[in-house]
Amino acid sequence: MNGTCGKRTTQARGADAGGIEGIGAEKLNKDTTERAPMIITISGTPGSGKSTIARMLAERLGYAHRSAGEFMREMAKKRNRTLAELADVARTDSSIDEEIDQRTIEYARREDNFVIDSRLGWYFIPKAGKAPLRILLMVGEEVAAQRIYGAKRPEEKENTSLEETRKHTRLRLASEKERYRNSYGVDYTDPANHDIVIDTSARGPEQVVKEILAAMEKKGFYTKSRSGK
16 A cells, blocks of 8 residues: 555546446436435545545435444444454454444445445445445555544554554554455455545545545536535
């Protein structure tokens, strides 16, 4: 990821990469006065801003916002562990991921028109019979560490300095990728698994949201006149 830091690249993927045209766009792209029901998944590496951007995008579209990270934080609090400690436990205790996965699937079965920030939402929501628009946010390692350390989340007590945050962020990413690869055989950071890919290293949240909406509009998933915003 270091090589992408500061690189200003937005990708909108098509059918040849398993993109929008390949996930039910014929239903979503109809030129109607009302938008078809829709689910948007936002995956991202630590520090990419996926939670913030998911909230802002949901607000812009008038959608609900859900977060797998909140599920994980609630579980960590119940177990009196830090987020990093719970993630470490999850490497050998599959029930943690299974609980998060099931919550995601059950919510998608019941609801439409929401944005969820979840590293594996793009993988599990189709198991509920829905076809989400899949967005991946990437970020350079140094920028990620600065953002995470600056946030000073109380549940991330292990991040006592910028250097410690760099170390823990690196370990967290490696742990997550290994866990998901072993459990599900997928790499959530692979752009081929997503429809829109944005490096947020040199972009603020508002710019990222604008670029997502522009990519959606280009593919017929969104128009300003329909959103009313």
